[in-house]
Amino acid sequence: MKMKKRLSKAEKKEHRRKTLQKYHQSPKYKKVKARYVAKAGPVAIRTYHREYYHKELKNSSTYKAKRKLYAQKPYVRLASCMYQRVYSKTPKCLNRMHTYYCSALYKKQNKLWRDLPANKLKTAIRGLDWRMSDYGRSYKRQWNSARRRSINVIEFVSKEKLLKLHNYRCVYCGKLLHNDKFTHIDHLIAVARYQKLGRLCPESYATVVPACVECNRHKSTKTPLEFIWARAAA
Numbered sequence: 001m002k003m004k005k006r007l008s009k010a011e012k013k014e015h016r017r018k019t020l021q022k023y024h025q026s027p028k029y030k031k032v033k034a035r036y037v038a039k040a041g042p043v044a045i046r047t048y049h050r051e052y053y054h055k056e057l058k059n060s061s062t063y064k065a066k067r068k069l070y071a072q073k074p075y076v077r078l079a080s081c082m083y084q085r086v087y088s089k090t091p092k093c094l095n096r097m098h099t100y101y102c103s104a105l106y107k108k109q110n111k112l113w114r115d116l117p118a119n120k121l122k123t124a125i126r127g128l129d130w131r132m133s134d135y136g137r138s139y140k141r142q143w144n145s146a147r148r149r150s151i152n153v154i155e156f157v158s159k160e161k162l163l164k165l166h167n168y169r170c171v172y173c174g175k176l177l178h179n180d181k182f183t184h185i186d187h188l189i190a191v192a193r194y195q196k197l198g199r200l201c202p203e204s205y206a207t208v209v210p211a212c213v214e215c216n217r218h219k220s221t222k223t224p225l226e227f228i229w230a231r232a233a234a
């Protein structure tokens with residue numbers, strides 16, 4: 001694939017201005033705009049713009065090519081998501097990732113992983129992108145931690161949904177909870193217990209409950225029944 005010429009900032013601005021002007025002068029835009037305004041007032045223009053933009057985007061050749069590629073190689077999409085995540089989470093002041101992504105080295109490696117089979121991709125990404133950044137290093141450490149490794153995520157648990165299921169209350173003391181850092185997601189059977197058995201702790205809405213900070217701290221690695229006994233004895 002031929003690389004597109006990089007436009008300068010001023011050139012980009014000019015291009016954007018020209019495209020917008022062309023778009024605003026088109027009879028189609030004027031007609032539909034009038035219809036939207038008559039219907040719901042000037043606010044409707046924004047909706048129309050968005051819809052128009054998405055329609056244009058979906059008809060573009062770049063979009064179609066990307067869709068085709070993703071359909072054939074879903075892991076390429078995964079990789080580009082990862083790239084964006086790493087990129088967006090690295091502070092711009094460090095600028096190390098930015099320099100790296102602009103470099104010829106990255107372009108070479110980028111091409112390399114695009115052509116890799118799916119089973120080798122994970123290693124490739126880890127080797128190429130993540131190793132380069134402090135963020136990647138810390139993320140990897142987190143990912144490889146014993147606790148992370150011993151959790152088997154069956155379904156991703158959202159705190160809001162979990163709280164809704166349990167009526168926004170701590171299951172142990174009944175305190176009213178909100179979706180903030182003072183609400184902990186407690187594994188009914190602690191992860192450490194599974195670790196001792198040499199098994200993975202399954203994580204789904206059936207195995208976790210919302211708990212307040214104090215309850216979660218006092219419960220620690222006890223089972224719910226042990227916790228109740230301990231509380232009754234105290």
Ligand SMILES: [Zn+2]
Pocket residue numbers: 170171172173174175211212213214215216
């Ligand atoms: Zn509680």
